[in-house]
Amino acid sequence: MGIGIRAGDAVTVRSIEVDHHHRTPWFVKGKPGKVRLVHGAFFNPESRAHGGDGLPKRRLWQVEFLQKDIWGARYRGRADDVLVVDLFEHWLDRP
Amino acid sequence: MTDEHPPLIHAERSRRAVRILAIRRLLIEKDVVTTDELDDIIVRARARTPADGAKVVARAWLDRAFRERLLGDARTAVADLGYQLSHDAELAVVENTVDVHHLVVCTLCSCYPTSLLGPPPDWYKSFAYRQRAVVEPRAVLREFGLELADDVRVRVVDSTADVRYLVLPRRPAGSEGLGEDALAQLVTRDSMIGVAEARSRDRV
Structure with missing residues (x-):
């Protein structure tokens, strides 16, 4: 299973709206990032928050984004400042 | 009951x-x-307080092999110091260096390395901190009294899921020769969240 992501890969966060609990912050949806590492597989919070068993477990990736890719000109800081977000694999696409 | x-x-x-x-x-x-x-x-x-996290940091400053293990596999490294993490959440440690400064936030709620620091401070749970830390981290740090040099990158870590993040602050200049207990005194809660640096020796 999975989409064959490896550390170092470029990914894009899925830009979808869902009406259930999920752990993907709005500000990274649709944004390009780079996978740093995998934390392991964890219960799916989108199931558990609604009384489900959280299975199958989903792989959780640490993804790094350039701040300027997220906030554009609004971001005041260095061009190489980054934001790190932990995201479940089913929220990631390969560009 | x-x-x-x-x-x-x-x-x-x-x-x-x-x-x-x-x-x-x-x-x-x-x-x-x-x-x-x-x-x-x-x-x-x-049962935990920032003094527990400070012990971990002080050990990492003194023991290079421990530091490497802490950065690679925090759960087993802290277990060696007697800290058994719950199985609800993993722990990851991010290291501040001369080039990069880390700041930890949980934008979705208030995830925090409670198993090493105890309960989070109220400001960590505030909407203001959770919103602003990701958008304008340098302004937030300035309000906490930390002005970063222009050549330091800021790496904000949003703990959105099952991993709790602890910052390993830089060891202060002038702390050479101090033992583990004395070093731990320099490690504040805020320095392990990333809104401050560790205290310098003359400010203890």
Whole structure:
């Protein structure tokens, strides 16, 4: 299973709206990032928050984004400042 | 056992307190948790304080092999110091260097390395901190009294899921020759969240 992501890969966060609990912050949806590492597989919070068993477990990736890719000109800081977000694999696409 | 909360000392309850008590009552009514389980969670959270995280940091400053293990596999590294993490959450440690400064936030709620620092400070849970830390980290750091040099990159870590993040602050200049206990005195809670640096020796 999975989409064959490896550390170092470029990914894009899925830009979808869902009406259930999920752990993907709005500000990274649709944004390009780079996978740093995998934390392991964890219960799916989108199931558990609604009384489900959280299975199958989903792989959780640490993804790094350039701040300027997220906030554009609004971001005041260095061009190489980054934001790190932990995201479940089913929220990631390969560009 | 009763599901009544103890009488409040203050007649006027804050909106937040009212909300928390309502949620607590619902969780108990719906059998999601028991009062004993809630009490147990609170007791366990309060059993840890930032002094525990400070010991881990001080050891990492002194012991290079421990530092490497801490950065690679924090759970087993801290277990060697007697800290058993719960299985609810993983722990990751991010290291500040001369080139990069880390700042930890949980934009979705208030995830925090409670197993090493105890309960989070109120500001960590505030909407203001959670919103601003990701958008304008340098301004937030300035308000905490930390002005970063222009050549330092900022790496904000948003703990959105099952991993709790602890910052390994830089060892202060002038701390050479100090032992583990003395070094731990330099490590503040805020320096392990990333809104401050470790104290310098003359400010202890």
